Amino acid sequence: MESQTDIGRDIPVVAAAIVRNGRVLGAQRGPGRSLAGYWEFPGGKVKPHETQREALEREIREELLCDIRVGQEICTTRERYEFGTVILSTFLCHVAHGMPTVTEHSRIRWLPPKELARYQWAPADREAMRLIAHMDLHHVPDPGAAGMMDSDD
Numbered sequence: 001m002e003s004q005t006d007i008g009r010d011i012p013v014v015a016a017a018i019v020r021n022g023r024v025l026g027a028q029r030g031p032g033r034s035l036a037g038y039w040e041f042p043g044g045k046v047k048p049h050e051t052q053r054e055a056l057e058r059e060i061r062e063e064l065l066c067d068i069r070v071g072q073e074i075c076t077t078r079e080r081y082e083f084g085t086v087i088l089s090t091f092l093c094h095v096a097h098g099m100p101t102v103t104e105h106s107r108i109r110w111l112p113p114k115e116l117a118r119y120q121w122a123p124a125d126r127e128a129m130r131l132i133a134h135m136d137l138h139h140v141p142d143p144g145a146a147g148m149m150d151s152d153d
Contacts, residue, residue, distance in 0.1 A: 066098030
């Protein structure tokens with residue numbers, strides 16, 4: 001049963017739609033975690049002292065053992081769960097160093113945008129998934145390219 005504290009609790013979360021060669025990285029949540037088996041764009045909670053971009057870089061370094069460059073925000077969604085309301089901001093990203101490695105997820109997969117709807121996505125990730133499914137990921141600007149600058153949140 002939900003407590004009043006859980007119902008009203010807002011949880012700021014960030015996710016990385018990591019793009020490579022026209023595909024986006026999807027991650028399947030591991031067993032024993034909430035929403036086990038659902039697919040998501042990897043990321044995690046924003047700590048009180050962090051910007052969204054700092055949190056996303058930290059979370060991907062911890063979860064996938066690689067560094068990313070955070071680009072344009074795709075969308076922000078609100079999804080109520082039994083543990084609180086997730087406010088999820090999803091960003092287009094590129095790998096800066098290393099390659100994504102499975103640590104917390106059951107598996108990760110580079111997915112063509114047109115195939116995203118075939119997977120069972122966590123509710124908070126569904127809007128970003130729908131938007132990405134219609135993007136041409138071959139032409140996503142890389143924030144590390146010359147002349148591009150990240151802005152602070």
